[in-house]
Amino acid sequence: MAVETMTIEVAQASAVGFKAIGAGLAVGLAGMGTGLAQLGIGGAAVGATAENKEMFGLALLFTVIPETVVIFGLVVALLLLFT
Amino acid sequence: MFKVQRMSKLLIAASKDQLDPIVRELYRYNIFHIEDFVEQDAEGYEGFRIGKPMPNASKTSGDLLRIRSIENILGANADNADRGTLQKADALHKSIGDSLPEIEKEVNSLVAKRNDLESKVRDCDQKLADLEAFRAFPFDLSLLSGYEGFAAIAGHIPADVELPFDCEKFFTKESEGNLLVAVIPRSKVGEAETFLSEKGFVSVAIPKETGEAKARIEGYTHEKNSLSDEIAKINEQIAQLNAKHASFIVACDELLTADVERAEVPLRFATTEQTFVAEGWVPSDKVQSLTADLERVTGGKVSVTEEEVDYEKESVPIEYDNPDFSKPTEALMDIYSRPQYNEFDPTLLVSIVFPLFFGFILGDIAYGLVLLLLSIGLRGMVKDSIAGNQLLDVLRNASLTSIFFGVLYSEFLGFACPWEPFIMSRHFSIGVEGGHGPEAIILLIVTAWIGILHVTLGRILHIRNLYVQLPKGEHRSKLVFAQFGWIIVMWGVLLLIWTIAAIPLMPDLTAAPQVANFNAFLVLGALMIVIGIIGIGRESALELMELPTNIVSHVLSYTRLAAVGLSSVAIAAVVNYISIKMMIEPGMADLNVVGIVMIVAGLVIFLLGHVLNTALGLLGGGLHSIRLHYVEFFTKFYQGGGKKYMPFGKIRKFTEE
Structure with a gap:
C-alpha cells in the first residue's frame, strides 16, 4: 500500500506538488472566467468602436473590467506558492 | 494646473463691410x-439669419479641388514636402493664377498619355491570354477562318477523340488542358459539339490573328514591354514634376484651405441685412489682446462684448491647462474623456502616477532601455500626429521609470544585477538550490497600500468637485457625507482586519486596549462602518449593493501591480533558465554538431523569449496601469464629457499672410 510506504519527505514533496497544482488551477480557471466574460464585452466593444471611434476609451474600459478576476487568481496562486 | 483653461464667451458684432478684416484677424489668432x-424664432432672435459664404468662396473651393487633384496625381504630401522659407500669401495668390494652369496642363497631358498606354497594355494582356491556349498549334491561325463550307472549333479536352465523321483534326498534349482543333463541314457543327461536350470538351475562341500563335505571342510580349517602358518613363516625369513643384503645391493647398475656411465661416454667424454677429469662446487671458487687435484692424468699427456665462449650464469648450511635463498625458485623458469645465483635471496626477505604476510593474533595466529606444525610434513614423507624439512621450517617461525601478529591484533581463535589491526582491532564483523566491507577500501588501491611498484620494477629489460644482445646501451635504461614508467604511474595514490579524507593513492592532471586553479599534472600526453605511444609504440605498465591489475588489485590484510584474519576471527567469541550460549543459559540454545546434537553439529561445516578454511587458504594464486609473481611480470622482476646444484658424507651415 502506498500509504504505508509514505515517508515524511515524500509527504512534504507531494504537499508542494499539490500547492503547485492548486496555483495552476487558480490562474487557469480564473483566466477562463475572465475570458468568458470578455468574450461578449470584447465583441460588442469592437463593434461599437468600429461604428464610432470616440467609443474607444469607454469600450476599452468595459473590456478590461473582468480582468480583475484573473488577477485575483494570480494573487491566490502567488499566496499559495510563497507563503 | 488641476483646472482646465479658463474661458470667456465673446460676442463680436460689426457691419458686414468689416467681415473680411475681422475674419482674417480671428483666423490669424487661432483662438x-x-x-x-x-x-430660431425665440425672442431676441428675430431678423437674424445664417450668413452666406463670401463671394470668392465657390471659385476658391474650385481652385482647391484642382490643387488637390494635382496633389493626388503627383503624390505630393505635406508631411514630406520641403518646408523651406514661408511663402508670402499675396505672391502665392499671383502665382496660382500664373503657373497653376501650366502645371495642371502638363500633369493632365502626362496622365492622359499614361491612361492611353495603360489601356493598350490591357489590350495586349487580353490578346496574350487568348493566344496562350494556341501556343503549341504550329499553323497559321488565319487558316482557321474564312471558309464557306467549313467551320473550325477549338478547345480543351481531357483525352484525344476521333470525331465520327470526316474532318481535319489537330490534337496536342503540350498545351495546358490539351488542345483540340478541328475543321469540320458546317453542316456537322451541331453534331460535333454534342459529341465533344459528352467527352468533356470546353471550347475556346479562336483568336483573329494572322501567323503562328507562338510568333504572335512573342510580338505582343515585345509590344507590352515597350509600352511598360514608356509608362515607367512617364512615371519618372511625374516624379520629376513632383520634386519640382511639391512645395509649391502643398503651399497652395494650405493657402487655399485657409481661404476656403475663411470664406465659408459666415455660415456659422448670425447676420442681418447690414450686420453680422459672431459668438464664441476665447481663453480668458487672451480676451484683451484679441479685442484690441480687432479694434485696430477695423478702425474701431466693431463691438466686442464679453457675455455673462453660467458655467454650470453652458457647454464650454475644454482646453487643458497643464505644465509641459504633463502635456503628453493629455492623450491618455482624451482616450477616456475630456474633463468638464468646473471639475478637477487629474492630468497632472495621471502623468506622475501612470509612469510610476508602469515602472513598478515592468521594473527591468534592459526592458526599460529597449522601450526607451523604441519610443525614440518610432518618432519618425508619427511625425505630424500630435496624439502619436504624445503617446510616445508617455512611453518615454514610462520606460525611464522602468529603468529606475529596474535599478531598485536589481533586474536586468530577469537576471540579478551585482547589487542587492534596494526594495522588495522579485528574483525567482529558478534552478538555484536553496535560492529565495520573490518577496511576493510584501509586494502584494505594498500594492494594497497603494490601492487604499489611491482610492481614498479619488473619493477626496470627489468631495472637492462637489464643493466647487454645487451650491451650498442640503443636497450638497448629503452627497459629501456619502463620499465621506465610502472613505470611512473602507478604513473601518481595514481597522477590523488589523484587529483580527497581524499583517506585515500594516499596523498590528491585535493587542490594542479593551473596551467592554472588545478590542477598542474593533469597536471604532464597526462604528465607522455603520456611520459610513448610513451616509451612503442616505444618498442612495441602491449604492449599498456596490459596497463589496467598491471597497474590497477595487483595492485588491491594485495587487495587479505586484502580480503582473511578478509574472513578467517569472517568464524572463524561465527563458533565461531554459536557454542558458541548453547552451551550457548539452551545448558547451560536448562541442560537436549537436552541441552547436543546442547553442544556436538556446540563443533563439533567449531572443524570442525576451522579445515576447518585452511586448507583454509593454502591453501589460501600459494596459494595467491605465486601467487602474480608468476603472478604479476615475470612477470615484471623474465625470468627463467635456467638448473639445477647436479654435477657428490653422497653424501655418508653408505660408504667411
Whole structure:
C-alpha cells in the first residue's frame, strides 16, 4: 500500500506538488472566467468602436473590467506558492 | 494646473463691410472657438439669419479641388514636402493664377498619355491570354477562318477523340488542358459539339490573328514591354514634376484651405441685412489682446462684448491647462474623456502616477532601455500626429521609470544585477538550490497600500468637485457625507482586519486596549462602518449593493501591480533558465554538431523569449496601469464629457499672410 510506504519527505514533496497544482488551477480557471466574460464585452466593444471611434476609451474600459478576476487568481496562486 | 483653461464667451458684432478684416484677424489668432448660430424664432432672435459664404468662396473651393487633384496625381504630401522659407500669401495668390494652369496642363497631358498606354497594355494582356491556349498549334491561325463550307472549333479536352465523321483534326498534349482543333463541314457543327461536350470538351475562341500563335505571342510580349517602358518613363516625369513643384503645391493647398475656411465661416454667424454677429469662446487671458487687435484692424468699427456665462449650464469648450511635463498625458485623458469645465483635471496626477505604476510593474533595466529606444525610434513614423507624439512621450517617461525601478529591484533581463535589491526582491532564483523566491507577500501588501491611498484620494477629489460644482445646501451635504461614508467604511474595514490579524507593513492592532471586553479599534472600526453605511444609504440605498465591489475588489485590484510584474519576471527567469541550460549543459559540454545546434537553439529561445516578454511587458504594464486609473481611480470622482476646444484658424507651415 502506498500509504504505508509514505515517508515524511515524500509527504512534504507531494504537499508542494499539490500547492503547485492548486496555483495552476487558480490562474487557469480564473483566466477562463475572465475570458468568458470578455468574450461578449470584447465583441460588442469592437463593434461599437468600429461604428464610432470616440467609443474607444469607454469600450476599452468595459473590456478590461473582468480582468480583475484573473488577477485575483494570480494573487491566490502567488499566496499559495510563497507563503 | 488641476483646472482646465479658463474661458470667456465673446460676442463680436460689426457691419458686414468689416467681415473680411475681422475674419482674417480671428483666423490669424487661432483662438476663437465659434459657437454655430442656429436660426430660431425665440425672442431676441428675430431678423437674424445664417450668413452666406463670401463671394470668392465657390471659385476658391474650385481652385482647391484642382490643387488637390494635382496633389493626388503627383503624390505630393505635406508631411514630406520641403518646408523651406514661408511663402508670402499675396505672391502665392499671383502665382496660382500664373503657373497653376501650366502645371495642371502638363500633369493632365502626362496622365492622359499614361491612361492611353495603360489601356493598350490591357489590350495586349487580353490578346496574350487568348493566344496562350494556341501556343503549341504550329499553323497559321488565319487558316482557321474564312471558309464557306467549313467551320473550325477549338478547345480543351481531357483525352484525344476521333470525331465520327470526316474532318481535319489537330490534337496536342503540350498545351495546358490539351488542345483540340478541328475543321469540320458546317453542316456537322451541331453534331460535333454534342459529341465533344459528352467527352468533356470546353471550347475556346479562336483568336483573329494572322501567323503562328507562338510568333504572335512573342510580338505582343515585345509590344507590352515597350509600352511598360514608356509608362515607367512617364512615371519618372511625374516624379520629376513632383520634386519640382511639391512645395509649391502643398503651399497652395494650405493657402487655399485657409481661404476656403475663411470664406465659408459666415455660415456659422448670425447676420442681418447690414450686420453680422459672431459668438464664441476665447481663453480668458487672451480676451484683451484679441479685442484690441480687432479694434485696430477695423478702425474701431466693431463691438466686442464679453457675455455673462453660467458655467454650470453652458457647454464650454475644454482646453487643458497643464505644465509641459504633463502635456503628453493629455492623450491618455482624451482616450477616456475630456474633463468638464468646473471639475478637477487629474492630468497632472495621471502623468506622475501612470509612469510610476508602469515602472513598478515592468521594473527591468534592459526592458526599460529597449522601450526607451523604441519610443525614440518610432518618432519618425508619427511625425505630424500630435496624439502619436504624445503617446510616445508617455512611453518615454514610462520606460525611464522602468529603468529606475529596474535599478531598485536589481533586474536586468530577469537576471540579478551585482547589487542587492534596494526594495522588495522579485528574483525567482529558478534552478538555484536553496535560492529565495520573490518577496511576493510584501509586494502584494505594498500594492494594497497603494490601492487604499489611491482610492481614498479619488473619493477626496470627489468631495472637492462637489464643493466647487454645487451650491451650498442640503443636497450638497448629503452627497459629501456619502463620499465621506465610502472613505470611512473602507478604513473601518481595514481597522477590523488589523484587529483580527497581524499583517506585515500594516499596523498590528491585535493587542490594542479593551473596551467592554472588545478590542477598542474593533469597536471604532464597526462604528465607522455603520456611520459610513448610513451616509451612503442616505444618498442612495441602491449604492449599498456596490459596497463589496467598491471597497474590497477595487483595492485588491491594485495587487495587479505586484502580480503582473511578478509574472513578467517569472517568464524572463524561465527563458533565461531554459536557454542558458541548453547552451551550457548539452551545448558547451560536448562541442560537436549537436552541441552547436543546442547553442544556436538556446540563443533563439533567449531572443524570442525576451522579445515576447518585452511586448507583454509593454502591453501589460501600459494596459494595467491605465486601467487602474480608468476603472478604479476615475470612477470615484471623474465625470468627463467635456467638448473639445477647436479654435477657428490653422497653424501655418508653408505660408504667411
